[in-house]
Amino acid sequence: MYAQVWDDVINKGQIDKINSTHFDTNVTGISSPENIVGIENFKAFYQNYLTGFSEVTFTIKNIFGQGDNIVKHWQFKGKHTGEFFGIPATGKNVNIEGVTLVKMKNGKILQEQDFMDNTLFMQQLGLVSDPNNVTTIDNLYKAFAVGDIPTVLGGMDANIVWNEAESNRYADGNPYTGPDAVLNGVFARIGAEYEYFKLEDIKLHEMSNNQVLATLRYDAKFKETGKTYNAQVAHLWTLKDGKVVAFQQFLDTKKVADAEKK
Secondary structure, X not given: XXXXXXXXXXXXXXXHHOOOOOEEEEEEEEXXXXXXXXXXXXXXXXHHHHHHEEEEEEEEEEEEEEOOEEEXXXXXXEEEOOOEOOEOOOOOEEXXXXXXXXXXXXXXXXXXXXXXXXXXXXXXXXXXXXXXXXXXXXXXXXXXXXXXXXXHXXXXXXXXXXXXXXXXXXXXXXXXXXXXXXXXXXXXXXXXXXXXXXXXXXXXXXXXXXXXXXXXXXXXXXXOOOOEEEEEEEEEEEXXXXXXXXXXXXXXXXXXXXXXXX
C-alpha cells in the first residue's frame, strides 16, 4: 500500500490519494521551521511538487521496515516549470535522492521525515551556486598566468559560448562557440599580436545562478605599435557541473584601441 500511494500521488498526480483511507487524520511531516500537520496541510505541501514540476519521475529505490517503522530510499526527477513554494519556474532539471523515515498506525501513514541534500537541490534549481565555482575559475586564471592553455581549455564545456567586449578587436568572432573557437579566435591571436599580456589584481566574486564575476586589470604591450596599456576589466563566468558554459568580457576598449593605433 505505502509505495503504491506515493506512486499515485507523485507520478500520476493523484493528490486526492492523500486522504483518510491512507493517512492518519493527524499525519505529521517533520519539517523546519514547523511541522506539517493534518491531511489538508499534507496535500497542500505536496501539491507544490505537482504544480512546480513537469516530466516527473518518482522512484522508490528501496524500502524496508519493521513493525510500524519504514525506511524509504527514493529518487525524484523533474523539470521546474511552475511555481514551487513561491519560487517562479527556472526551467531547470533536478535529480535528487533522499531517505524518508516513516511511522505507520493501524495501516495508515502517521508520520514522515525526509532527509535530502537541500543545498544540492537548490543548486540544481539554480538558486544556490556550486561552492566550488570560485575555485574552478581561480584555477583557470592560475593556469593562464603560466601559459597552461590546455588546462584553461579543459575547464570549458564543449559548447561554451564566449563573447569578447563590444568594440574589442577580438569581438569580430562573437560568439565563439566551443574551446577550439576560443583558442583560435582569441588566445592564438593574443599570443601572436602581444609582446606580453598579463592579468593582474584579480578578485573573484561569487554570484547566484552559478556565475562568478572577476574584476581585474590587463597589463599588456601591443607588438605592432610597441604601446602598452593598463586597463580595467570584468569577466562574467557561467558554470555548469564544474565547467564554464559561458563567458562575457567587459573592457575599457578605448585604452586598448589607443594602444593599437600607430
